[in-house]
Amino acid sequence: MNVEEISAIVVDCAFHLHVDLGPGLLESVYEAVLARILAERGLRVERQKAVVFEYQGIRFDDGLRVDLLVNDCLIIELKSVEALKPLHSKQLLTYLRLLQMPLGLLINFGAPTFKEGCKRLVNNHQNFASSRLRAREKTGGARSREDREAGGLS
Incomplete structure (x- = not known):
């Protein structure tokens, strides 16, 4: 079912x-x-x-x-x-x-x-992950530009 x-x-x-x-x-x-x-x-x-x-x-x-x-x-x-x-x-x-x-x-x-x-x-989250996690998946774990500029988590 x-x-x-x-x-x-x-x-x-x-x-x-x-x-x-x-x-x-x-x-x-x-x-x-x-x-x-x-x-x-x-x-x-x-x-x-x-x-x-x-x-x-x-x-x-x-x-x-x-x-x-x-x-x-x-x-x-x-x-x-x-x-x-x-x-x-x-x-x-x-x-x-x-x-x-x-x-x-x-x-x-x-x-x-x-x-x-x-x-x-x-x-609606792709792969049920947050946008920050999705960004890391696309870059192979690297921080996104937005994360770096905002001082986000690594």
């Missing part, structure tokens, strides 16, 4: 969950119920998956967690707030980049309608 098929199943399940339970519950309740429903549909679901990343040669494996990781290819970030904010999308995009995943769903069960509360976000 590919990520698009998995995404369609998740959206269908989340839609019905939103209709059946409605807004107003804690995020953790929606997370537990959605994880169970998805598992019953035959998907592998990990809850509160740690986002492990490396920065300046130091490994960080605590502090960042995705709500649900489905079949090792789809990140689901859940919210139960009145309205989504740009920060919520940025959070999911960062998780997608750090975990090198292609697709994520931001689902807000606090929205009046499911359509208002569901966003599909695609990781």
Whole structure:
């Protein structure tokens, strides 16, 4: 099953969950119920998956967690707030980049309608790397001119 098929199943399940339970519950309740429903549909679901990343040669494996990781290819970030904010999308995009995943769903069960509360976000980074890393890949590891002029990392 590919990520698009998995995404369609998740959206269908989340839609019905939103209709059946409605807004107003804690995020953790929606997370537990959605994880169970998805598992019953035959998907592998990990809850509160740690986002492990490396920065300046130091490994960080605590502090960042995705709500649900489905079949090792789809990140689901859940919210139960009145309205989504740009920060919520940025959070999911960062998780997608750090975990090198292609697709994520931001689902807000606090929205009046499911359509208002569901966003599909695609990781558009080439090879899922940051622009600085892509520049280094193209130059064989050498710093780009922009990095040198800006005093960027080597």
